[in-house]
Amino acid sequence: MTNYRLTIEYDGVDFNGWQRQKNTKNTIQEFIESSLKSLLKHDITLIGAGRTDSGVSALNQVANFKSDAVTDKRKLIYSLNSMLPETIFIKDIKEVSPDFHSRYSAKKREYIYRISLRKKALEGRYYHRLIYNIDFRLIDRLIEVFTGYKSFRSLCKNPSDKHNFFCNVSKLDYDYRKRKEELIFRIISDRFLHSMVRGVLGCLTDVGRGRLDFEETKNAFNKGEKIKAVFLPGNALFLKKIYY
Incomplete structure (x- = not known):
């Protein structure tokens, strides 16, 4: 599958942090994964570079996911931003090497x-x-x-x-x-x-x-x-x- 890198901006004040949690769906990761799943028609695992705490915002968070269902990156960004809350914005998407890992590749x-x-x-x-x-x-x-x-x-x-x-x-x-x-x-x-x-x-x-x-x-x-x-x-x- 192709590996994709997202650059994300979000206002985290009203969210329970970046990372998916069992007791709430109010996380950045949950919203983006759910939207990607709806658009690409398969389960998505989104890996974030920084697991920001509750209330913390990001100007340039980086995350990656793998999929073979992306046909038009520009259209995907447009559709994602239409589905996501106003406080989450996908700034960029690009293909990266299969071994790129948002968290572990970061210096x-x-x-x-x-x-x-x-x-x-x-x-x-x-x-x-x-x-x-x-x-x-x-x-x-x-x-x-x-x-x-x-x-x-x-x-x-x-x-x-x-x-x-x-x-x-x-x-x-x-x-x-x-x-x-x-x-x-x-x-x-x-x-x-x-x-x-x-x-x-x-x-x-x-x-x-x-x-x-x-x-x-x-x-x-x-x-x-x-x-x-x-x-x-x-x-x-x-x-x-x-x-x-």
């Missing part, structure tokens, strides 16, 4: 997180509101601790489920937009643990606003001990890019 994944330092009436659902004085020097110091090939056992949910806690964070930075009173974090890594991005960014902002002590946090992280950081909500998190 790196990039996420951004949007924080508003003031109330936003119109865009609030896509920002996390943080009304505190922030010490950016502490955030900069902690970024150095988190960057590189490190164990993130301290900052993932359900650590007992994982055997390998090491991730290679090649980029972790932020853009402070003073005029708009926004803080945009960016993190790039070869892999992410469950809820790791929200844990890392929650830890950075907790230290920056003085809720957590820098030295205690650094020592706990280096020892793999649990850090009592607030996991930031998913509504402000976006999967921006998958690197192959």
